[in-house]
Amino acid sequence: MDTIVEMKHITKRFPGIIANNDVSFSLRKGEIHALLGENGAGKSTLMSILFGMYQADEGEIYIRGKPVHIANPYTATKLGIGMVHQHFKLVHNLTVTENIILGMEPRKSFGRIDMASAQKNIEALSTRYGLAVDPSAKIEDITVGMQQRVEILKMLYRNADILIFDEPTAVLTPQEISELMHIMRRLIEEGKSIILITHKLKEIKMAADRCTILRRGAVIGTVQVADTSEEQMAEMMVGRTVSFKVPKKPSEPTDIILKIRNLCVKNNKQLLAIKNLNLDVKRGEIFCVAGIDGNGQSELIEALTGLRKIESGTIELNGKQIQSAPIRERTLTGLGHIPEDRHKYGLVLDFNMAENMILQTYFNEPLSKHGILNAEAIHRHSQDLMEQFDVRSSLGALSIGRSLSGGNQQKAIIAREIYRSPQLLIAAQPTRGLDIGAIEYIHRCLVAERDKGHAILLFSLEMEEVLNLADTIAVIYEGEIAGIVNADTTNENELGLMMSGSQKGVVPDYE
Template sequence: MKLELRGITKRFPGVVANDAVDLVIEEGEIHGLLGENGAGKSTLMNILYGLYTADEGEVLIDGEPVTFAGPGDAIDAGIGMVHQHFMLVPVFTVAENITLGVEHTKGLGLLDRRSAEAEVHRLSEEFGLPVDPHAVVEDLPVGVQQRVEILKALHREARLLILDEPTAVLTPQETEDLFRAMRSLKESGRSIVFISHKLKEHKAIVDRISVLRRGRIVGTADPATTSEQELANLMVGRPVGLTVDKADRETGEAVLAVRGITVLDARGKPAVDGVDLDVHRGEIVAIAGVEGNGQTELVRAITGLDPVAGGTIELLGRDVTAFGRKELLRAGVGHIPEDRNREGIVGDFTVAENLVLPMWDAAPFAERGRRRFGAIAEVAEREVDDFDIRTPSIHTTAGSLSGGNAQKVVVAREFARPLDLLVAAQPTRGVDVGSIEYIHRRIVDKRNEGAAVVIVSSELDEVLALADRVAVMFHGRLVGPFPMPVSREAVGLLMAGATPDEAMGATR
């Protein structure tokens, strides 16, 4: 299908999310959408999928104008979408999720489970998207859940597939698998709109790139002939630094001392298995690892979200093993959580309220039982400015922010208070290159000011750029930390379970 958007404009209170956007997506094309956080990418795609109605402009399919009253109409027209946040029913099986709403029925409304499952099987074979139709969705890793979303769209006969930041939550291997499936979808004549903040990915998979800035298309680029630096400059509108400046620094006392901690998963098995870790003032320890090796649980334990089953955690010599989350946050621990929607922001609260969340009932934001709105607003305005949070105002509810801007609210908040320890999990997930540059600079500043910093990231580039020492989680155990420089290859080998000798030896 050939799809054309003409003069699409969409306004929200206080912001023009899309401003007279023209865009053509050819049949059998993978079209990249690139743009800063809040540039209007998701909004434009939500219009195309019938979730939002444009204030102006039209959509044409194969030259014919179409109007969508809802996603049902878009689906009927052959458009499928995989959202930034998945929309599956967690307690249903893969097959149930895929066939939900388009169940095969035998005559009198009896569900024909068998033929639905056969169809799912056929699609998954054809496009290289392996899933177990009987598996319950909530038990599956995100990469597989995403395949389910894609299969669901294909089952509804999508000819054009919108993938909104599909790789943000994927491991490098899962990304490779997704790209392979995308190529075979393209070969079948389907079109794909691909949204990602990772410039490398646009260069690897996309045929043509359209760049959005503040709601407008500012250019198109050929990924084969445009460098990452040129792409970054085009989307941000100024030169962007893609590397981190970090001077050597003396380290100080141990801020965090973890001794032999064990954390159990929901089934009672050790997800973290006897981990020791010291982190000192003035250093960044980066923890790499393939998702699911215990790094999430390790962070949850040291930030007071989950109890430990054994071992101790000390903060500046004080035993904090039994501290709850609030106590820890007030004892000088900052946390940028991996799941910003669950632990990071409160969607119904305003941007300002979210920016002072852990301190809302303490000075200077509250005094003698009264909230001090002036103090809250002052801090909020400054943070919005410093972190370039694109929001109509500090009184806007955080739930209406774009994905990357919501992440910036969480990051800004944790930087706004004095910290001895900063624990940052996937701090730049979903964040645009300009803001990654800024967040990385602020993390290095925190370290330079004498905080101890722990970063958990599945982005090897980020790990290698920020780490003073690097460790790897594998099967619940921590290998390292090793002082930098450690090569990318060595970290990769450790992530795959090699011993330190094997990993370091192989690359010397």
């Protein structure tokens, strides 16, 4: 089999850290090659070098056997390399067609954009590769799964035959993940070659031919996926045996800590996203709200945490109505929050990590006294938390928030919230972007909080996480609860049917 990409002895340094240390990697024509590693292992950095977003300090790159210098993404595109980023690069108020042709618009007389020709080309591409999209729909009006199809079509429109997928399933439903795996196989049959960056071992086993494992910037090995178990790959990735199922005893729920009654919340378009929703969450349980992305989860989280005004209804925490309370008051009443958007709500990206780790506790002793911050106590507190949760950064607590990898930013937020040990912790996509070792640790922490008699309100798009971690599962569909089930007696198929609106479950009568 011909080698289409060869990266030899790649080294990339950032201040205080070696992101890639003498890494060699190859991609064969017509294969799916997975790139696996912990957060901060150097996977995205290596692929960013291949796509021209970074330049290697040392090493060589060969494309189709010829040495190349990839100065920028434009050069990469001309070489037939395309990349679907973890956070999609789409303009939300433009249409599907406008996003796909952006920067490569077909022209007709007098420099006018030939939109009819572009739309025809996109329809032909989407039919050929089984990527059904509506060319005239606006990005803001289509699902996340459809947005990903648009990103893939952007690559194909530019004639890419080396396709890089960076954590492509992070925000997809189980059905969309199956569709994506089918699309990848279709692309391979059409002569494309794919590099798949992922933390998900099940997907590697489902889709990949070979897998290269990175640990702390260095290659641990490349394996044939068919001959290697998930357990073996996990151990190579983190350097120890990893448990795939969190050990937990049956929950022992007690009294109700969160009571939601007849809650109505509007979305940004002023349409009702949450419709007369009722829920009870008890102390001593992990209560999960599961559903396909965009069914009201974000609006519900924002209403509970004080980030969005409600239209009507009540939210009672610890016997106290908080629907009109400011955020500080909710926090002091016993609410914790791991937000789904870590950049927008979780961190102040231009603060250092010492400052980020005290955002909700800076006014308490010993972090401050009489309104004056104690810099030494703050640094020590933050450094201890970062070490306990294995938050890796070049300068420790002095590192600027935006300099950490996405996974390490997430671990920092989780460390800050779990340290406070709130009576109700709202955990929204708590392990998004985390490697299997970090997921195992976070799950153990959440179960430990539950076992203290606290409540966890979990919002997750990961079916495996929902079934592994939750005690009770409420499925949300179009802003309403479609059914509430016990995690021990349900399965992926039943949840999937409720999530898609094909089936209704049991919903208790609320007083």
